[in-house]
Amino acid sequence: MYPNDFLNSDRISSIRESLNRASDAALQAVIDSSVKCFMLRNRLELSENGVLEPVARRRRHYLTAVINPAHRKALTRLVTSNHSLSVEVQRYGDRNHREIPREKCLCRFCEASVEDEPHALLLCEGNNELLRLRAAFYRELFTLDGSLWGHHCSGDAYRFLHATLASRKAVARFARYVHEVLGVYATVPPYWADGYHAR
Numbered sequence: 001m002y003p004n005d006f007l008n009s010d011r012i013s014s015i016r017e018s019l020n021r022a023s024d025a026a027l028q029a030v031i032d033s034s035v036k037c038f039m040l041r042n043r044l045e046l047s048e049n050g051v052l053e054p055v056a057r058r059r060r061h062y063l064t065a066v067i068n069p070a071h072r073k074a075l076t077r078l079v080t081s082n083h084s085l086s087v088e089v090q091r092y093g094d095r096n097h098r099e100i101p102r103e104k105c106l107c108r109f110c111e112a113s114v115e116d117e118p119h120a121l122l123l124c125e126g127n128n129e130l131l132r133l134r135a136a137f138y139r140e141l142f143t144l145d146g147s148l149w150g151h152h153c154s155g156d157a158y159r160f161l162h163a164t165l166a167s168r169k170a171v172a173r174f175a176r177y178v179h180e181v182l183g184v185y186a187t188v189p190p191y192w193a194d195g196y197h198a199r
Helices: 003-007 009-033 069-079 117-123 130-145 146-154 156-165 169-183
Strands: 044-046 052-054
Touching: 052 169, 069 169, 117 130, 117 156, 130 146, 130 169, 146 156, 156 169
Parallel strands: none
Antiparallel strands: 044 052
């Protein structure tokens, strides 16, 4: 860029577009390489012409669509991996435990799978309250947005979570469900695998 560039409106527009592209690419690179940002990867948002497209930098619809503050906070914690599931809290350890590799962060209810976001929200069968909440969520979800059924049937839990988060019709119900599930997990301490207690 040169000083004369700022005297030309077309050149200023071109510079602005280049800066936007560069900042979006840099932000997406950080998201794609972060272990905490799986819910931010491949995020889909409606474009101005009504098509779902991946967007790195945009005010997210759930910030205004989810009216209940507790539900909005729970959803934001899920999206930013700032929650109390084992994959997050055991990544760092605590004063009584050493940090645990992801594959050993087992679910506190079933102790059979990694306690990550898809497992807690969609897969765990080790707690009756979770099963009840999930059944109620599914009953309402597909009524609110029938297009999510295809994502659910794909068998890809991450894809289904991304699509549900992107749904303007169902995101408020999803936020409530996330709040409820994280509440159930908060009632029981995490399961710490043998060999990771602090000496």
